[in-house]
Amino acid sequence: MRLPSMTTHSFQPASQAQAAARRQSATALQALLLRMHFYIGLFVGPFILVAALTGTLYVLTPQIESHLYATQLRNASQGPAQPLAAQVQAARAFLGPQARLFAVRPAKAPGWNTRVMFSQPGLGDSESRAIFVDPVSLQVRGDLIVYGTSGVLPLRTTLDYLHRNLMLGELGRNYSELAASWLWLGALGGVWLWWRARTRGRVQAARPLTARRLHALVGLWIVIGLVFFSATGLTWSRWAGERVNLMRAQLGWITPSVSTQLQPGAPAMSMGEHADHMAAHGMAMAMPAVDDPARFDMVQSIARAGGIDAAEIEIRPPRAAQQAWVVREVDRSWPTQVDTVAIDADRMRITSRADFASFPLIAKLIRWGVDAHMGVLFGVANQILMAAFGIALTGLIALGYLMWWRRRPAAGASLAPLSAAFMQMSLPQRASVLLLALLLGWNLPLMGASLLVFLLVDVIRYRRAGR
CATH class of the missing domain: 3.10.450 (Nuclear Transport Factor 2; Chain: A,)
Structure with missing residues (x-):
């Protein structure tokens, strides 16, 4: 009868040790995420703030632009x-x-x-x-x-350049990609920290609305939008965008496009009795130029008959012989009309087409996501929603800096360094974090490079604190 009691007592210290190890690992993980959240807000926050402000201005200006350029x-x-x-x-x-x-x-x-x-x-x-x-x-x-x-038009072009690259060309594109690379991780990390505090009873509904609590509430309200902005912004970024395009090509998610190359040597359609009469007398008939204005009406009629029915279309003449004209729909509102056809003007026929209805699902989602990001998918409703997210994100960053400013004397003592938090984790946790960091650093190169900077700052700070 005493054997179960002895067995229970013999395993109890091991169970307690395992529970203590789990608590230590969870505490270390929380310290790591807290420090990362702090670094993202402190160092990447200014870039995200600029992107939020310029993006909000961009989505609010179509009506201003329409009035400004009414003539x-x-x-x-x-x-x-x-x-x-x-x-x-x-x-x-x-x-x-x-x-x-x-x-x-x-x-x-x-x-x-x-x-x-x-x-x-x-x-x-x-x-x-x-x-x-x-x-x-x-x-x-x-x-x-x-x-x-x-x-x-010029007003929104200026705002677009500010949002995309701060009007600094290719070098400036790194700022917006850096912001998009970290935005989703900062948002999800903040949610996780809020959830951990709530499960430990540190978040109470009756607490006064402090800057910290308001920061958490705003972050919870807009977290889905922040992840959306990050994902759609990365699709047309420079470094991460190349990784996205490579993945899409490998998985067959690429957006279809038309072929503009015409088959050489095919007989052209007859130009009429006058042309036949000239040929019978050995007279050479000059072929029209590839961008002959007289062909625009014919090409438009062929495209309309071929299903290009959007009110807003664009007609591009070929750049060289043996290339097709391209007619595409450019209406990105809902329902999306972005069908494209290639037309052989000599033979008056459609030679290639790419219809939105036949796009892979991922290509459609990316198209809709980018257009929603730009505030054009659902008209004014889309503009208001994107502007609301932009204003909320601006307020979120301002609250974060207010919190940091108020607690700045004790900030170094209250937050464990990344390296210390990492070493306190269990071996499986460290391996998982390291693998995740390598994967993210490869697919999001600017995140990887800036993470190395974070670690360098952290190590310098840790050594100074030790001395």
Whole structure:
């Protein structure tokens, strides 16, 4: 009868030791996450703050831009629209024959102007010079530099550059990628720290609304949005974006595109009795230029007959012989209309197409995610939601710095160094954390590089504290 009692007593110290080891590992993990959360807020917080402010301004400006550039965008002319060929010729006459035609965006509705876009030296990537032509009177209503697939005008282009790279070119793109790389981890780490404090009874509903509690509440309200911003922002970043594109290509999640290369040697369609008469007399007939304005109307008609039915479309002439014209929908609101067709103008037929309905699911989700991030997917509702998240994130960062400022004299004593917290973990925990750090550092290179900086700062601080 005494054997069970002896067995129980013999195993009790081991059980207590295991429980103590688990508590120590959990405490060490919490200390590590707390220190990482602090470093992210202190060092990456300014970059996230700039991204939040510029992003909020960007999504709030479409209506301002529409009013600011009303003369260029709209007209009050009455009557039928002139052919696209005449509109293109009017834009060319305005710039001169040396201008290189890039694309045309026909007026999306009566009262709107057509954009005839040209490429020229000195413009940045994805920039073009747009001549705004009244489709009815053929008068030139404006001359502006537009940017990107969305065709944003100078005001939002400036905000876009601020948000993307602080107007510092490729070097500046590192700032936004650094912010996006750490944003999701800071958000999820904050939720985990709040949950741990709640399970230990440190979070009470009756507590006064201090800066710390308000910081936690705002973070909980917007955590899903922060993860969304981080994920969608990384898809078009420089270093992490390359990793994302590589993964998508390997998994077959790439966004389909049309082929613009035409098959050489195929017989062209007859140009009519006049052409046959000239051929019979041995007379050479000059082929039209690849960007002949007279072909825009025909190409648009072929695209419309082939299912390109969005109000907003873009027509791009080929850059060289044996290349197709490209007509694509550019309406990124809901429902998304981004179908694209390639057209052989000589044979008057569609040679390739990429319809949004046939996109892989991941490609669709990325398209929707990026458009929602930009505030264009659901119109004004999308703008308000994105702006609300941006304002909340700005307040969250401000509260974080307020907390740090108030506690700064004791901050070094209250937070264990990363290295000390890491060494207090169990061996499996350390191996898991190290493996996770390596994986994240490889897929998010700027996160990996900045993590090394965090560790360097931490080691220097630890050694100074030891002395």
